Structure formats: C-alpha cells, structure tokens
Amino acid sequence: MALGTTLTTPGQGGAIGTQGVAEGRQPANEQVYQTLRARLLEGALEPGASLTLRGVAASLDVSMTPAREAVRKLVAERALALTPSGRILVPLPAAAELEELFAARRLLEPELARRAALAARDRVAPLLKALQLQDDAIEAAISAGDAQGYVRANTAFHATLYAAAEAPALMALVESIWLQTGPTMRRVYGMIGTRALQDFHEAALTALSDDDSQALAAAIRDDVDQGAALAAEAAAL
Amino acid sequence: MALGTTLTTPGQGGAIGTQGVAEGRQPANEQVYQTLRARLLEGALEPGASLTLRGVAASLDVSMTPAREAVRKLVAERALALTPSGRILVPLPAAAELEELFAARRLLEPELARRAALAARDRVAPLLKALQLQDDAIEAAISAGDAQGYVRANTAFHATLYAAAEAPALMALVESIWLQTGPTMRRVYGMIGTRALQDFHEAALTALSDDDSQALAAAIRDDVDQGAALAAEAAAL
DNA sequence: TAGACGGATTTGTGATCACATTACTGCGGC
DNA sequence: GCCGCAGTAATGTGATCACAAATCCGTCTA
Numbered sequence: 363m364a365l366g367t368t369l370t371t372p373g374q375g376g377a378i379g380t381q382g383v384a385e386g387r388q389p390a391n392e393q394v395y396q397t398l399r400a401r402l403l404e405g406a407l408e409p410g411a412s413l414t415l416r417g418v419a420a421s422l423d424v425s426m427t428p429a430r431e432a433v434r435k436l437v438a439e440r441a442l443a444l445t446p447s448g449r450i451l452v453p454l455p456a457a458a459e460l461e462e463l464f465a466a467r468r469l470l471e472p473e474l475a476r477r478a479a480l481a482a483r484d485r486v487a488p489l490l491k492a493l494q495l496q497d498d499a500i501e502a503a504i505s506a507g508d509a510q511g512y513v514r515a516n517t518a519f520h521a522t523l524y525a526a527a528e529a530p531a532l533m534a535l536v537e538s539i540w541l542q543t544g545p546t547m548r549r550v551y552g553m554i555g556t557r558a559l560q561d562f563h564e565a566a567l568t569a570l571s572d573d574d575s576q577a578l579a580a581a582i583r584d585d586v587d588q589g590a591a592l593a594a595e596a597a598a599l
Numbered sequence: 600m601a602l603g604t605t606l607t608t609p610g611q612g613g614a615i616g617t618q619g620v621a622e623g624r625q626p627a628n629e630q631v632y633q634t635l636r637a638r639l640l641e642g643a644l645e646p647g648a649s650l651t652l653r654g655v656a657a658s659l660d661v662s663m664t665p666a667r668e669a670v671r672k673l674v675a676e677r678a679l680a681l682t683p684s685g686r687i688l689v690p691l692p693a694a695a696e697l698e699e700l701f702a703a704r705r706l707l708e709p710e711l712a713r714r715a716a717l718a719a720r721d722r723v724a725p726l727l728k729a730l731q732l733q734d735d736a737i738e739a740a741i742s743a744g745d746a747q748g749y750v751r752a753n754t755a756f757h758a759t760l761y762a763a764a765e766a767p768a769l770m771a772l773v774e775s776i777w778l779q780t781g782p783t784m785r786r787v788y789g790m791i792g793t794r795a796l797q798d799f800h801e802a803a804l805t806a807l808s809d810d811d812s813q814a815l816a817a818a819i820r821d822d823v824d825q826g827a828a829l830a831a832e833a834a835a836l
Numbered sequence: 837t838a839g840a841c842g843g844a845t846t847t848g849t850g851a852t853c854a855c856a857t858t859a860c861t862g863c864g865g866c
Numbered sequence: 867g868c869c870g871c872a873g874t875a876a877t878g879t880g881a882t883c884a885c886a887a888a889t890c891c892g893t894c895t896a
C-alpha cells in the first residue's frame with residue numbers, strides 16, 4: 363500500500379496494544395522534551411538564545427538522537443524556531459505575533475474556563491482548593507519579585523482550571539500558545555516587576571464557587587486581556 | 600551554560616545566518632513531512648490506519664531518519680498518534696474531541712476571516728478571483744462526488760482566505776486543527792456523499808467584496824457550524 | 837581603524853547498526 | 867470451536883559515523 367500504510371481492519375486485531383516502553387520508564391527523548399518544555403514555559407530560556415543538538419544532548423547526558431527528536435517536537439509546536447540554515451533558537455516573537463497569540467488565548471481560554479465550570483460542577487470543592495493553592499504561590503512570587511516563579515505559578519493556575527474541562531484537543535492548542543509566549547512573558551514580567559497586577563483570579567474563584575460559568579469566562583478573559591496589555595506595553599519599550 | 604544554550608549577545612553576531620540547505624533544496628525530512636501532511640489534510644489516510652517508519656521511508660525512498668522526523672513532527676501536531684508502545688497510527692478522534700476541534704475552529708476562523716477582510720482591503724480583487732477559482736473546484740468536486748477532492752478544495756479555499764490575514768501564529772493553530780479533522784471529514788463527506796451542502800462560500804465572497812468583515816466572519820462561522828453538524832451527524836451513525 | 841578574506845571549527849542532516857520490546861503466526865490443549 | 871502459548875518476525879529507540887554547509891576567528895589590506 364502507498365506510503366507504507368497498513369489499514370488495521372476493524373475488529374481484526376484492531377486493538378491498540380501496549381507495546382513499547384517497559385512500564386513507567388519514559389523514553390529519553392521524552393525526558394529531554396519535558397525538560398526543555400518546562401524551561402520554555404517558565405521563561406528560563408531567553409528569547410533569541412540559541413541551542414545546539416550536541417549541547418542539549420551533552421547537558422542531559424543522552425546521545426544526539428533524542429535531543430533531535432525533542433527539539434524538532436518543540437519546533438513543531440513553534441516553541442523553538444529554526445533559522446533557514448537549521449540553527450535552533452528560542453524565538454523572539456514579533457509584536458504582531460504576540461498580539462495574535464493573545465487574541466487566540468482570548469478566544470480559547472474563556473471557552474475552556476466555561477467548560478471547566480460546567481464539567482466540574484459536582485466536584486468544585488477540591489478544584490477550588492487546588493486553585494487557591496496555586497493562587498497563593500502566585501502571590502508569593504509577586505511578593506518576592508520572582509518573575510520566573512510568577513510565570514510558572516500563573517501557568518499552573520490556568521492549567522489546573524482548564525484540566526477540569528477535560529478537553530484535551532483544546533488544551534493542546536492553548537498549551538502550544540503558552541509555549542510560544544512563555545519566554546517573552548518572563549521577560550515582560552521581569553521588566554515591569556510584576557507590579558500593579560489586578561487580581562482576576564479572585565473573581566474567577568468566586569465565579570467558580572458560584573457555579574457561574576459566564577462570570578468565570580469573563581474573569582479569564584479579563585486576565586488574558588491584562589496579559590496582552592502588558593505584553594503590548596513592554597513591546598513598545 | 601545550562602542545557603547547552605548560548606545567548607547570542609544582541610549586536611554581536613546576532614544576525615540570523617543563512618546556513619543550511621543549498622538554496623531552494625529542501626531537506627528530505629521536509630519532503631516526507633509535506634507528503635504525509637497533504638495526505639492527512641485531504642483525508643487520503645484512513646483513521647485507524649497504521650504507519651511504520653520503515654514503510655514510510657521505503658515508500659519515499661529515504662532512510663529511516665527523515666521518516667522519523669516527519670512522523671514525530673506530525674505527532675506533535677496531533678495529526679498522527681502514538682500508541683503507548685510507540686506504534687504510529689492515524690488517529691480516530693472520539694466524538695468529544697471532534698466537537699472540541701470544531702469549537703476551536705468556530706472561535707478562531709471567523710477571527711481569521713475578519714482579519715483577512717481588513718488586511719486585504721486594498722487588494723480585494725485578486726483575492727476574490729483566487730477564491731472564486733477554489734470555489735469552482737469545490738463545486739466540481741461536489742458534482743463529481745469526489746469526497747477527497749472536496750476536502751482538499753475546501754481546505755484550499757479557507758487557507759487562501761486566511762492567508763490574506765497575514766497572521767502566521769493564528770494560521771498555524773488552525774492548520775493544526777485541520778490536520779486533526781482531515782481524515783475524519785474525508786470519511787464524513789464520503790458517507791453523506793457531499794449532499795445538501797448549503798453554500799456559505801458564496802455569502803463569504805459577497806461579504807468580502809462588500810468590505811464587510813463582520814458578515815464575512817459570520818459566513819465563515821456558519822460554514823464551520825455546518826461542518827460541525829455534519830461531523831456530529833456522521834459520528835452518530 | 838574598518839572591512840574583507842581564507843581556513844579551521846562547529847553544526848544539522850542523513851545513513852546504518854544493535855537492541856529491547858512487542859505484535860503476529862501457527863500449533864496444541866481444553 | 868475457542869483460548870492460550872511458544873517461537874518468529876517486525877518495530878521503534880538510541881547510538882555512532884560521514885558529510886556538506888555555514889559560522890567563527892584571526893589575519894591581512896586599504
């Protein structure tokens with residue numbers, strides 16, 4: 363068959379097996395990916411910085427192959443970029459691209475929040491508790507002036523909320539956006555010192571406990587808008 | 600430096616070079632990727648079908664390495680999936696995931712259309728002409744009962760319109776969604792025989808020539824809604 | 837002092853190989 | 867007739883190597 367495809371006839375060995383990795387062990391490329399991803403999300407990698415396959419491989423003590431896979435995966439998610447020559451670098455999104463990314467967040471995240479509110483109706487308490495913890499971490503990061511910690515905690519807050527929506531496809535889209543904005547937002551919050559941030563998370567928690575999905579969506583929209591405004595402000599500097 | 604990163608000091612060799620491929624030549628992995636991507640977009644690969652690296656490599660006459668890169672890239676875009684054991688297959692999205700994907704399209708595509716209308720204000724004529732051609736191809740595919748051709752032409756229509764928005768980040772998100780819905784939609788249109796499709800493209804073209812971005816966005820929303828309804832209907836079968 | 841040039845080094849790409857693990861085939865037992 | 871099991875074939879992962887191309891560095895020239 364063309365392209366080496368094989369059609370698994372339904373009902374005849376169609377079951378998805380459980381081959382692969384020896385139970386719990388995760389492949390090397392996955393470890394590399396998760397490491398790089400976490401550092402990008404919290405903005406530990408400077409926009410404009412360049413990576414090398416051999417460098418990544420040596421740092422994480424693997425061969426070039428898993429490093430390649432992880433880097434290419436991040437490139438596919440636009441979390442890393444390749445120059446025309448194939449050099450790897452942490453992208454520095456243009457102002458216009460940042461605007462696009464926030465526009466997408468503004469469209470997608472309120473929807474995700476709305477779904478989370480609806481899906482978590484019968485288990486609001488534990489969700490609220492988890493979110494409250496994340497919010498405390500955010501406050502702590504603000505007090506400490508820890509921009510990287512702030513970005514990480516803020517991402518965790520949103521991730522926890524949206525996870526309740528149980529919408530993996532939407533979640534994947536949003537996470538892809540976060541990966542792209544991460545490095546820049548770290549820089550943004552570093553520049554403005556996490557000052558004067560209006561707390562929309564409080565409103566979000568209230569809406570959630572009130573079972574008001576519309577209000578929750580609105581709070582998240584305001585939160586995203588605030589981030590967009592900051593990014594725009596910082597981009598103008 | 601950690602993780603093998605090197606920070607390119609701005610102003611000191613910071614220019615993005617033009618290394619890499621010898622001018623116009625595209626890497627083997629890119630060719631494999633484009634081939635697989637095109638086939639997924641138009642639904643030439645059946646949901647549930649399985650691929651093998653060696654099979655893909657042999658089909659396109661390359662070694663296993665570029666095949667791996669291309670496949671992993673598509674996996675990152677959720678256009679292909681890996682079983683827990685690492686087997687590669689064309690995903691068969693659950694009904695709930697399809698609904699998510701269409702919800703995302705419904706949020707993102709009208710926005711992209713709106714931006715296209717605004718950005719293409721001073722060059723509407725050539726855009727309209729291009730879109731009209733794509734629409735003719737769609738009609739032809741419908742007449743011929745060619746489901747695969749329909750999906751391809753329909754995708755091309757939307758892609759042409761959104762390209763005018765010059766919003767690469769948003770475009771990447773939408774294309775990622777298309778890759779995920781492609782195989783299923785091919786199946787959907789094959790099942791219902793491209794019957795009884797209301798033509799929202801006509802309304803879109805009118806709105807575009809009227810410079811009415813709101814009406815254009817509405818037409819696109821209707822178009823996406825129709826696709827969502829068909830998918831839901833087909834999923835129920 | 838600034839710019840251009842040439843060579844050494846670095847880098848990504850692609851190919852091939854070894855290996856652990858899993859999926860598949862056919863056979864035997866209940 | 868159906869299920870389970872052993873042996874074989876196939877698959878993805880990771881490592882290593884060769885190579886072409888581009889970046890980087892020092893030097894020379896105007």
